[in-house]
Amino acid sequence: MSTAPAPRREIPDATVARLPVYLRVLRTLLADGVDVVSSEELAEAAGVRSAGLRRDLSYLGSYGVRGVGYDVARLADEIARELGLTQDRFVAIVGMGNLGHALAAYSGFATRGFEVRWLVDNDPAIVGTQIAERCVVALEELTRQDPDGLIVVIATPPAQAQDVADAVVAMGVRSILNFAPCVLTVPDGVEVRKVDLATELQILAFHEQRGRDDLREVNP
């Protein structure tokens, strides 16, 4: 028996993807001692249009003051709350190759509210060693942990990525960031985001080529 649909504000995916950028800019402003900002200024700093910014923020509620602007601290808090960042979140990085190794040492996670709590690899020669002051464990070990709110970063070769995904989904993980250049298949309710470095370069290569062709048209 399904009741009325949840009255929760449905925030568009495109907006969600921009909230982290706004948050980062707001925190920079805060550090600079700015305490009120207009949609125009914030949009400029975030690289978006002011109308779009106001639309995005309107999904969170009315936190601006007409004729004045937005309270920087207040808005930062609201966005952080909406993103679920009021509680610290934990990250497990699976695959201690070049990339996993660098991610383990990357300071950008900790400074933005994420604690890298587990480093995982299945190579017996690596399990038990220390990387970035953290002990590397086997996947088996990770799957015994509490999956609640845990984000798993997959940095294995593509051939093993699906197996890792299956294993962590089975333990209850519902958020995966995939660096392996392959498509992951997961059940509904599990969110996968992918970062494919070669794909990004290929997209740039396309525009690079198109740009050159355009120049030829004008100036053959």
Place this chain on the structure above:
Amino acid sequence: MSTAPAPRREIPDATVARLPVYLRVLRTLLADGVDVVSSEELAEAAGVRSAGLRRDLSYLGSYGVRGVGYDVARLADEIARELGLTQDRFVAIVGMGNLGHALAAYSGFATRGFEVRWLVDNDPAIVGTQIAERCVVALEELTRQDPDGLIVVIATPPAQAQDVADAVVAMGVRSILNFAPCVLTVPDGVEVRKVDLATELQILAFHEQRGRDDLREVNP
């Protein structure tokens, strides 16, 4: 005097962003000895809908055979050509911290048609050393190179990213992949794509939280 507009097919950005995925899948199929594939099968392997896949491919031209499917080798070639991958492309990685170091050693670039040709850092202690069998040079040195078709990967701390961008834009670079968590301002005609790891985690955190809330509604 401008003549008739170029008859070039205008490929939507959304399609361009998927072409690299199709290409990767097609090359896997090729390696497995598959030589014909239907839109249904290819879409499944690429994680998209078959109708969308057919629409995407239609922008490249009619390379399918009705009642049969697509020739794998032919289609892979067409996509590679469209992406400008028939010529090898060069990459410069600027910033030899953790991330830059890992990217320099990452084999995923070379295997997908990109040669990492320059490693750049401005720390005198690092310039001149070898990383992944390549000598690290100063930014100054990079700016004397031919920018044509060069893609610059920025992996510096955010405070230096804009300066690096300005310098490489000035030398004529028109494609930048930015790993620094900040907004880059560049002139028209320069393409910037960004990869922000913490942002990806924050987007996942949002869905993670929403998922938990949804569970509570059903099962409080």
Place this chain on the structure above:
DNA sequence: CGATGTGAAACGGTTCACAGCT
């Protein structure tokens, strides 16, 4: 017959322009 290629409808997101509030 079977799978492609594509009009047409549906959708989600962006932009415009201004009403509404401080």
Place this chain on the structure above:
DNA sequence: AGCTGTGAACCGTTTCACATCG
């Protein structure tokens, strides 16, 4: 007077459904 919040128009993309053709 000034800036936010938003209805409405607009635009790009996705999906449907089927005519088309090998």
